[in-house]
Amino acid sequence: MTLSISRDDIRSGTLKTKAEPPVSDQEMEQAVRTLLLGLGEDPDREGLIDTPKRVVKALKFLTSGYHQSLGDLLNGAVFHENTNEMVLVRDIDLFSSCEHHILPILGRAHVAYIPNGKVIGLSKIARICEMYARRLQVQERLTAQIADALEGLLKPQGVAVVVEASHMCMVMRGVQKPGSWTTTSAMRGVFAADPKTRQEFMSLIRHSPSFH
């Protein structure tokens, strides 16, 4: 059976896989064993004997967002409410994996919206962040997907998402800049159109993050 994940599916984040992956767990474990051999290790020594299994399990967990959909995680938690005030959930921890190196992206998201007749369960905002984080990502796409999801679900007056993250591929290897972190934002509706609304959001999230 083939797994049809198109680039558009991944970009839009509406993907819900219906088929089993075309590669078995055993084949994945064999690939990890090959990696260990390539690293000059002995995959049969005591400490490594179960490592292929563990690595496959861990990677599947870290990418489990591919198998979730907005409908599943929402569980109907969208409510009619007449409020025009900004709702902000800040400091949502994010653990994602960069698609270039499959190394961790550690950070936080701040998510705000201004309702237009509907509000969403607060925890669902964090769950949406988690679903997109548990995929192979670039930070820009992760940020945009969170904003697009809320926009699509609530049709609010506006959505603002800021993600601040440190990329282990820039910290532990490559350019090796442990203190660096990256800010990305996605502004929709009034947050894009009205500098005062955007400024209010930015002043509410101002703080000094520390990821290590």
Ligand SMILES: Nc1nc2c(ncn2[C@@H]2O[C@H](COP(=O)(O)OP(=O)(O)OP(=O)(O)O)[C@@H](O)[C@H]2O)c(=O)[nH]1
């Ligand atoms: N825009 C963007 N770039 C990312 C993200 N995560 C990793 N990268 C970058 O992806 C790029 C991949 O560049 P390559 O030159 O193909 O890979 P590389 O040789 O491993 O690059 P170095 O990290 O510079 O050693 C690097 O510049 C990474 O910093 C992300 O979330 N967004």
Ligand SMILES: [Zn+2]
């Ligand atoms: Zn990377």
